[in-house]
Amino acid sequence: MATQQNDPIQIAGAGPAGLSAAITLARAGRQVIVHEAQANVGWRFKHDFQGLENWTTQRDVLQVLADDGITTDFDILPGKKGMAYDAWGQGYPIQSATPFFYLVVRGPGPGSLDDALLRQAQALGVEVRFKSRVKKLPFPAILATGPKAADAIAVGYHFDTDMEDGFWVICDNNLAPGGYAYLLVWNGKGTVKTCMFSDFKQEKKYVENTVAAFERLAGLEMKNPVHHGGVGNFYVPQRAYAGKRPVVGEQAGFQDTLWGFGMRHAITSGILAARSFVEEADYDAMWRAEFNGQLRVSIVNRALYNMLGNRGYRWFLKRISTKQNIRKSLYGQYHPGFIKTLLYPWANHSVKRLRSDSDCEHIDCECVWCRSCDCHLV
Ligand SMILES: Cc1cc2nc3c(=O)[nH]c(=O)nc-3n(C[C@H](O)[C@H](O)[C@H](O)COP(=O)(O)OP(=O)(O)OC[C@H]3O[C@@H](n4cnc5c(N)ncnc54)[C@H](O)[C@@H]3O)c2cc1C
Secondary structure, eight states: OOOOTTSOEEEEOOSHHHHHHHHHHHHTTOOEEEEOSSSSTTTTTSSEEEEEEOSSSSSOHHHHHHHTTOOOOSOOEEEOEEEEEOTTOOEEEEEOSSOSEEEEEESSSTTOHHHHHHHHHHHTTOEEETTOOOSOOOSSEEEOOOOSSOSEEEEEEEEEOOOOSEEEEEOOTTTSTTSEEEEEEETTEEEEEEEESSOGGGHHHHHHHHHHHHHHHHOOOOEEEEEEEEEEOOOOOSOOEETTEEBOGGGGTOSOTTTOOOHHHHHHHHHHHHHHHHTTOOHHHHHIIIIIHHHHHHHHHHHHHHHHHHHHHHHHHHHHHTOSOHHHHHHHHTSOOHHHHHHHHHHHHHSOOOSSOTTOOOSSOOSHHHHHGGGSOO
16 A cells, blocks of 8 residues: 655545545645545535534544644534424423534535635645546545435525524424434524435425424524435445545445434544555554444444334433433443444344435436436446
C-alpha cells in the first residue's frame, strides 16, 4: 500500500467522508485532489437538518472532531430534550443531561457541515474539482461516493415555519414501516420526514400520514414546502477496499443500521483511510478496531426493533422516557455486551440489507431510490 510522499492522492466524493479524508491527508502534508460530481457540496441534502449523534462515545462528538483535527466551525443546535409519540398518539418526553445529538445543516451554504468541511479542506490546500464525476481512479485514491443502494429511505418536506425550535419523533408502522417519522424545527425552518425500511413504493401515502400526524400532535405548520428525500445504505463489509483503494463512508455501507445515522462513521472512516496512507497501515484493521463492534450492535438493535411492531414501540418509548439521561442509556445500547455478541449471528442473518427494494421493479419508477440511484459510482 505504500505510496510515494509526492504522489497526489485522489478522492472521489466531497461528502463528509471524502472531505474528512482530504483534511487529514492535507494536515499530514500530502497533496490531495477531490473530485465531486455535483457543482457544490451536499447536493443531495439541500439544507436538510440532520443529527450528529453524540451517544456512541463518552467524549462529546465536537471534542472528538476537534481532537481529530476536523473543523467544528458549523452551526449546531444541541439536542437535549424532545417528544416521542406512539401509534396511539401518546407522548413520551425524552431528555438528556448533555446533548445526545447536535442538529446540523447539510448542503451548500454558510453554516452547513458540508461548507465548513469544504472551507477547511481548501484552506489546507486541497484542490476540489466540482462537476468532476469519476468513473475510475488510479491508485493512490479513496472512494467516498455515498450510498450505492437503498436499505432505507427518508422522504418528506423542507419548509419555512413560525414554529419554535424542537424535535419530535413518532414510532408507528402506519407512518414509517420499520422506522420512524420525525419533525425537526430550527430557526424558522423545518424538515418533516418518514424514514422507512420497507414498502418504499408507497412513500406518498406514508408522507401524507406523517404530515397529518405531526399537524395533529405537534402543531406542524409548513410554509413553502419543498419535497425532499434520500436513501440510506447499511452494510458491514468483509473488506472496505476496492482493489487497493480504501472505501469510506456510506459507499462502504458504514452507517448505524438501527436509525440511519451515518455522518460520524463517514467522518471517522475518512480519517482512518487517510491515516492508513500516512502510517502505511491496514485500513481494514483500523476501521474494524474503531467501530466494527458498533456496526454489529446496530444490526442486533435493528433485528430486535424489527420484532417490536407498534405495541413493542410503545413499550420501548415508555422505557426510554423514564430515563433521566437518554445519552447514557443509548451509549449502553450501542456497545457490545455478552448478549448482543451472542445475538449477532442471528441478527445478521435476519436483517435484510437490501441494496434494492423488492417492492420496486425500478422500471419507469419515480420512487426516491430510482430518482437518486443514477448519481453514484457503480
Ligand atoms: C434524508 C436523510 C437524512 C439523514 N439523516 C441523518 C442524520 O440525522 N444523522 C446522520 O448521522 N446521518 C443521517 N443521514 C445519513 C448521512 O447523510 C450519510 O450517512 C452521510 O452523508 C454519508 O456521507 P458520505 O460522505 O459517505 O456520502 P455523501 O454525503 O453522500 O457524499 C458523497 C458525495 O460523493 C459525490 N459523488 C457520487 N458519485 C460520484 C462520482 N462518481 N464522482 C465524484 N463524486 C461523486 C456525491 O455527489 C456526494 O457529494 C441521512 C441521510 C438522508 C438521505
